Amino acid sequence: MTTGQRVPARTRLLEAADQVLFERGIRDTPVDDLLRQAEVSAATLYTHFGSKDALVAEVLRVRLSDWQRVWDQHIVAADNDVDRLLAVFDALASYRETHGHPSRWCAFLAAATELPQAANEISDVLAGDTALLSERLLHLSRPLAGEGAQDLANEVLVAYSGALAGFLRGSPQSPDRRGPAPGPCSSSGPQPRLTHSSAGPRCAPSWKNAACSCQRLMR
Structure with a gap:
């Protein structure tokens, strides 16, 4: 046997x-x-x-690697520049749904908040997460906004941070896969699919605000 x-x-x-x-x-x-x-x-x-700190750092490293891989997959699957920029929201929903991380908060933000004087091995991983998010959003914003890319990236980052903060209001169920209804920001330009809502209807406004920012800055 x-x-x-x-x-x-x-x-x-x-x-x-x-x-x-x-x-x-x-x-x-x-x-x-x-x-x-x-x-x-x-x-x-x-x-x-x-040490315990080294264990924490390695757990965060694994999470960062998993998160980047999921985000990469959603960017590759996107059909246009708008969807590539907003793929961060689909990736967030997919990551939480498929990687067994339904926690009420972002592990990186939680660690940064709880450990403001974190050991170098932890702070290095946290810095890597911040750099990945800010640099990639800026890169994905450039084809859409040109010289206004930083403003667009900042708005998407605010919307993304809002979605993460929404988790603190209660552990969300499975993401809502319905796209939001067209709103006042609709235009004749490329339209994002927004196939997920990262925490159900509660986070839909953050997603829609990001889409509106894309459309406004492309005009």
Whole structure:
């Protein structure tokens, strides 16, 4: 009789940290709780990561890699420049839906808020997330807004941040996949599909505001 191979201790530690740290709080979660969840000893934790901070940094690194891959996929699947810019919203909904992260907050914002004086290994990952978001939105805004690309990227970033903040008002259910009804910002230019609503109807205005910004700045 063949038995399944036990998940490696390092993987169990990462999974345990990912499951509990951003729900209970990084500082409020004792190391002993992580050890129990992962079924490992303290020596195993320190052998693989050296410290709790290093474990947190690696969990964030894995999340950032997963998030970037999902966002990449949605950008590639987009049909036009508007959809490529707004793909960040579809990617957010898809990431939360398929990667088992239905938490009420963004792990990177949570870590930045909870750990304003974070160790370098954590702050480096947080800086990487910020750079990915701001630089990519600017890059995707240039074909649409030219010299106004930074303004457009900033507006989309505000809408995206609003969608993340909306999660604090309650853990959303599955994303609403219906596109928003045409509004006063409709124009004859390229129209975004907006196939998801990242947290259901509650976040739809943020998505629509971003679409309106695109249309206004392209006129």
